[in-house]
Amino acid sequence: MKIAVVLALPLMAYAAPPDFAHDVAPIVYKYCAPCHRPGESGPFSLLSYADVKQRARMIAEVTASRYMPPWPPEAGYGEFSDDLRLSDAQIRTIAGWAAAIRSPKISQASGAPVKATEML
Numbered sequence: 072m073k074i075a076v077v078l079a080l081p082l083m084a085y086a087a088p089p090d091f092a093h094d095v096a097p098i099v100y101k102y103c104a105p106c107h108r109p110g111e112s113g114p115f116s117l118l119s120y121a122d123v124k125q126r127a128r129m130i131a132e133v134t135a136s137r138y139m140p141p142w143p144p145e146a147g148y149g150e151f152s153d154d155l156r157l158s159d160a161q162i163r164t165i166a167g168w169a170a171a172i173r174s175p176k177i178s179q180a181s182g183a184p185v186k187a188t189e190m191l
């Protein structure tokens with residue numbers, strides 16, 4: 072019985088693909104955009120739907136491997152606290168969205184343009 076519940080969970084998690092504006096943008100703009108913006112250390116910006124969509128697969132990979140956000144934070148990012156580590160659920164959200172936008176059937180539903188400046 073317990074096993075059935077555990078097996079059902081991943082299916083339920085993907086029943087409704089994560090939505091960019093609602094699920095993904097708040098994570099990326101809080102945890103990534105502070106460095107991934109012009110003038111900061113990140114090599115490219117993650118400030119818009121287009122920025123994030125273009126690199127969705129890579130973002131899913133670097134968050135799943137916990138390569139990003141960098142930890143411990145580099146010198147100069149003293150305000151970083153444990154709050155700025157991604158939770159497993161957040162990593163799954165990003166991975167689920169990155170997978171969903173590759174599927175033509177649901178890509179429309181999973182992406183609504185929203186700019187970081189509207190959220191920061």
Ligand code: HEC
Nearest residue numbers: 102103106112113114129130133134139140141144145148
């Ligand atoms: C403390 C600053 C900082 C934060 C926060 C940060 N990054 Fe980065 N990121 C960097 C720097 C600097 C590099 C380039 C050097 C490197 O690859 O380590 C980089 C590189 C990358 C790369 C390219 C990796 C490669 O193999 O070329 C990706 C993708 C990335 N970041 C995504 C993210 C995502 C997604 C987040 C949020 C979950 C994030 N970053 C948060 C500073 C940051």
